[in-house]
Amino acid sequence: MKVVKQSGHYVDFDREKLRKSMLRSGAEATLVDNVVQKISESIYDGISTRKIYKLAFSLLKKESSSHAARYNLKAALQMLGPAGFFFEKFIARLFERQGYQAEVNCLLQGTCVTHEIDVVVQKNEITAMIECKFHATPLAVTDVKVPMYILSRFNDIKPLQHKVFGHSHSITACILVTNNRFTTDALTFGTCSGLTLLSWDYPLHENIRHLIDREGLYPITCLTTLTVVEKEKVLIQGVILVSDLPNQSHVLETIGLSPQxxxxxxxxxRELTKT
Structure with missing residues (x-):
């Protein structure tokens, strides 16, 4: 059975890959096996992987909204746009959860020019600049030109002291983050140049997907009980994380949701954030 990837390439239907992707949502193996069986029985030669994903999401949602929300996580990150400002705030919160102080949209004077930095973080002796490369479409990748450009900015900034978090600090590290993935050349150049790279699936065990699940830091865009328009309204109200909503439930009233x-x-x- 051949399926069509979003790139247009035909590949064999991988039943086990589909199964593993749903298991990562936290769904029980029995449920996942039932869903995979239903999908296997309903797909046809030439079906798109996007249609398979939608079918899997729909079947999971019928059983558990929280499992569907986790399964929808990568797409949820792509909804933190269109310009990526909400993605930058999300990354700041992700680093805060790991014990860093974080500030977004900082102006830092370099040796040559002034730079607007997406996020600055500090923990112990580390003060790092973070640049976020946001992509609103699943096929977009961060190529080698991006780490080359970010490295030049880092080199202009790091010789000077900068007033952040109430004190003067040198920027000692540079982190490049993307919600999709890096090309091979981007990874090679970035690591060779001493940049720290973070993407949806890189590095292997400390990537964005793993950090979100480990820290329980889900963006509100993954919720299945809100429409796309409602999610945008909640983001505009300043709520980025699912875990923030219970203490700010008045926001849901503000955007017009009924009590039910x-x-x-x-x-x-509650289901998504329970441990």
Whole structure:
């Protein structure tokens, strides 16, 4: 059975790959096996991987909104756009959860010019600049030109002291983050140049997907009980994380949700964030 990837390439249908992707959502093996069986029985030669994903998401959602939300995580990150400002705030919160102080949209004077830095973080002796390369479409990748450009900015900034977090600090590290993936050349150049790279699936065990699951730091865009328009309204209200909503549930009233809809959203949040 051949399926069509989003790139247009034909590949064999990988039943086990589909199974593993759903197991990562936290769904029990029995449920996942049932879903995989239903999908296997309904797909046809030439079906797109996107249609398979939508079918898997729909079947998971019927059983558990929280499992569907986790399964939808990569797409949820792509909804933190269109310009990526909300993605930058999300990355700041992700580093804060790991014990860093974080500030977004900082102006730092370099030796030659002034730079607007997406995020600056500090922990112990490390003060790092973070540049976020956001992609709103799944096929977009971060190529080698991006780490080359970021390295030049880092080199202009690091010789000077900068007033951040109430004190003067040198920028000692540079982190490049993308919500999709890096090309092979981008990874090679970035690591060779001493940059720290973070993407959806890189590095192997400390990538964005793993950090989100480990820290329980889910963006509100992964919720299945809100529409796309409602998610945008919640983001505009300043709520980025699922875990923030229970203490700011008035936001859901502000955007026009009924009491029953609010109850459904909060129930999904409880299921998604329980340990």
């Amino acid at each position: 809809r609010i109850k459904n959203v909060l129930q999904e949040i």
